[in-house]
Structure formats: structure tokens, C-alpha cells
Amino acid sequence: MKFKAMTAIAALAVSMPALAFADADDDTLVVNGEIEMITKAAAPAHLADTLDEVISGWHMRSDETQIMQADDFDNPGMIFVEQAMDDWNTVNGEKGKSCASCHGDVEESMTGVRAVYPKWNDSKETVYTMEMQINDCLTDGMGAEAWKKSGAKMARMEALISVQSRGMPMNVAIDGPAEATWELGKELYYTRTGQLDLSCASCHEENYGNHIRSDHLSQGQTNGFPVYRLKNAKLTTAHGRFKGCVRDTRAETYKPGSDEFIALELYVASRGNGLSVEAPSVRN
Amino acid sequence: MASGVKPRVKVPKTAAAGEAIVIKTLISHKMESGQRKDKQGNVIPRSIINRFTCEFNGKSVVDVKLEAAISTNPYFEFEATVPEAGEFKFTWYDDDGSVYDTAKKVAIG
Numbered sequence: 001m002k003f004k005a006m007t008a009i010a011a012l013a014v015s016m017p018a019l020a021f022a023d024a025d026d027d028t029l030v031v032n033g034e035i036e037m038i039t040k041a042a043a044p045a046h047l048a049d050t051l052d053e054v055i056s057g058w059h060m061r062s063d064e065t066q067i068m069q070a071d072d073f074d075n076p077g078m079i080f081v082e083q084a085m086d087d088w089n090t091v092n093g094e095k096g097k098s099c100a101s102c103h104g105d106v107e108e109s110m111t112g113v114r115a116v117y118p119k120w121n122d123s124k125e126t127v128y129t130m131e132m133q134i135n136d137c138l139t140d141g142m143g144a145e146a147w148k149k150s151g152a153k154m155a156r157m158e159a160l161i162s163v164q165s166r167g168m169p170m171n172v173a174i175d176g177p178a179e180a181t182w183e184l185g186k187e188l189y190y191t192r193t194g195q196l197d198l199s200c201a202s203c204h205e206e207n208y209g210n211h212i213r214s215d216h217l218s219q220g221q222t223n224g225f226p227v228y229r230l231k232n233a234k235l236t237t238a239h240g241r242f243k244g245c246v247r248d249t250r251a252e253t254y255k256p257g258s259d260e261f262i263a264l265e266l267y268v269a270s271r272g273n274g275l276s277v278e279a280p281s282v283r284n
Numbered sequence: 285m286a287s288g289v290k291p292r293v294k295v296p297k298t299a300a301a302g303e304a305i306v307i308k309t310l311i312s313h314k315m316e317s318g319q320r321k322d323k324q325g326n327v328i329p330r331s332i333i334n335r336f337t338c339e340f341n342g343k344s345v346v347d348v349k350l351e352a353a354i355s356t357n358p359y360f361e362f363e364a365t366v367p368e369a370g371e372f373k374f375t376w377y378d379d380d381g382s383v384y385d386t387a388k389k390v391a392i393g
Contacts, residue, residue: 073294076357079312083288233356 024059024209029278032072035167041274046174050205056275057218057283060209065230069282077159077228077280080152080235084160087153093144102141107164114158114165114277118266120178127181129262130158131237149257150243155226155235162226162279169276170223172269185267188260194249200268203245215284220245221272222265224281235280238265289313293374295388299366307338310359311376311384317352333358335377341370366390 029037039056047054058066068074088099088106103109114130121128134157135146147154174182192199203212204220211217226235236244239256242264246253254260294308311333318330332352338345345364364372369392375385 073292073308073310074359076310076359079290079310079357082290082312 024055027059027063027066029056029058029066029070031070031166037167037276037278038169039275039278041169044270044273047271051219054221054272054275055208055219056221056223056272056278056281058224058278058281060216060218061283065282065284069278075228075280075282076233077226077235077282078163080156080226080228081160081163081280084153084156087157088160093138093142095141095143097142099137102137106160110161110164112165112168114162114279115168115171117172118178118262118269119173120176125177127178127262127266129265130161131239131257132262134158134161149255150237150240152234155237155240158237159226159235159280162277165277166279167276169274170269170272172266172273174266174270178266181263182266182270184260185263185265188264189267192249193246194251196249198249200245200264219271220268221275222269223272223275224278224283226279227281227283230282230284238268287314289378289382289384291374291376291384291386293372293386293388295372295390297389298391298393301392302365302367304363304365305390306361306363307372308359308361309336309338309374310357311336312357313376313378315354315356315358319352329379331379333376334379336360337375338362338364339373339375340364340366341368345372366392368392 024040029039031037037056037058039058041054043051043054058069068076072078085106091098091101099106117133118127118129120126121133131149131154134154135149138144139146147157189200192202200220203217208217208219222238225238225241227241228234229236237256239261242261243253243256289312291311292309296305299305313333314331315333316328316331318327318332320328322328330352332354333350336346336348336350336358338347346360346362348360350358369390371387371389373385373387375383377383
């Protein structure tokens, strides 16, 4: 509720651009003049007691950064998507196959995929991230070597697949067989780590919109991942970001691709159910 | 030759005669600064785009000199007036001698 009041103040501040406000703004995101993004949505049911509204990190960024994401030519993340398109069509591994050999046109076969991952994999009886699925395809389907978890090739392939779902609302399943993993993710989200004794919730639930160092805290939504970060001019995966956050609490981090981060990815993704897939988004 | 270099430009397909149009260009390029060392401690030679030019029907529109502090994937956005139908030619010059170019036609309409 406190947050809503502050948003109203931010709206008033629009006529006084000299005032720098940390809170989410009321801008709207339309990519390429055609894909309308849902960047604010009613909180999913499981968050009913904690949040009224879920907000994309896009709202926490400056106008200049926001505009970069509104046009694919201006969005540097799209360079990596193009590179992944080459990977998609490149034959790799002993079986002489490319991604396209099985999946055909990425624009058709991968539509909607990003919005439902991570998800339960029936045959493997565990929760699968897109990364695990990609590596399974590489090793089992193509007879190629698996890519490094959260590495550059992996990030850009995830970005390419995500682009096909842009604008669709995130909708990961948290019930059924995935529930145990989701519960683990929830526990990790509220577990304090490191010398600074911070949990994910300390910043992204209790303090979003406030300043941290010289930046504005977002709600930590994953709908924009992999995200192009201006600070290092590269794509960053959700696990890469988790690692950075845990490190910043001055803790030893879990590894990208670990069971802990897979569970956390599922839980955090579920907190953004209803927000549009934005990847590759542009952030600081 | 640096790897993964690809020039991209965005130019409207048509313009009114005399109209100023917005041109956006971006080349994916590592922009190796010459300050870094490899694992053996040898300096990685500088390889940046040091010059970018845009010509319209052979006439210079912009001619830019780039220095070592320019970021990876250099992006330029500028305006140009289009007096008649013709072709914009864009050229990027790399330290290592490579030259990358692309062109876009503009019609009057």
C-alpha cells in the first residue's frame, strides 16, 4: 500500500523532470511499435499476502535505458539473438544435426516455450530449465558437447528462444510434481545468506524501488532474462544474476545450474507469472 | 580479421525530397583496446574500428574517427537530408586492415 502512494507521487513528478525518482514509473513498453508488453500485473495468488502488484524491472530503469528496449535495432541484446540464429542452423555433433534439423523454424517451434519454463519434465522426473533442455538436445539429440552452464553460447540461445515468446505472459506451473522444487526455491528466497545477512526478499520484496548503491532495486523478476547488461555489454542469465546477488551478500554462492538455483529460478519465475516475457531486456 | 563482425543499418525506404531522415548504424565488433593481455601475458594487439564513413551518391555525409575508449559494438545515429533518390553507403575501417561495408537505397515518395 505504501508503494501505491509513492507511485502516485511519482506520477505527479512527471511535470518536474529534474526530480529523480526511484520508484516504478508509469511508462508503457511497446517493442517495435507492435508487441505490447504487460509490465505491471496483479500479483499471482501465491503472493497475495505479500505484494499487490508485480512490476517488471523495466520500470525501474531510466528513460534512456527503457527506450533501448523498445526497438530491436537499438537493443544490443538482439546482436546475440542473431548470433544464436547462426548456432540454430549450424550442424554440430556426431549425428550431423543442427537445432533446425528437429525443430525447424525457430519462430514457429519455440513460440510460447520461454513463458512456461522452468517446468516439470516427466521422463526425467525433475524440474527442467531451458538450459537443461538445450544441453539435453546437444548431448542426446545431436551427439555434441554440452555448453557451459550460463555461458555465452547458452545465454544467447536462451535469448533466441525467449524472443519467440515476447509479449506472452509468464505462466510457470507451481503445483503438481513441481511443487517440492518450488517449495525449496521459496525457502531459499527467504533464507538470509552471507556476512550482510540478506535474503532475496530483503531487497527485492521489502525494498524494491529504493536505492541500492547508485541503482534502484527492482522486484527481481526474471521475465526479462537473459538480460543485456550495459555494465558489461553481455547477456546475463538468471543463474548468473542469482550468483551475483548471493555474492553481493558476501556469501559463497551456489553454482549456476545447481539444484538450488534451479529451484530458485522456478520460484522467482512464479513470482512474475502474469508479466510479459521481455527477453532480451536491457538493464543497467 | 576479427570474428563475428556484422554491419547493420536502418534507413527508411522512402523519403520526401529534401527531408531529413534518421539513420541508425551498428556494427558488432569486439573493439579490442590493445590494453589487455592474454593468458601468457602477451599484449593482445589493438583492433578497433578506427573510422566510420557514410556517403550518399558519392558525397560524404559523415566521416568519424574513433578512438580506443569507444565501447564494443559501436552505434551511430545521425540525420541526413535526402535531396534525390539514391544510395547510402556505409563503411567501417578496422585497425587490422579489414574494411566492412553495406549500402541502402532510398527512394523519393
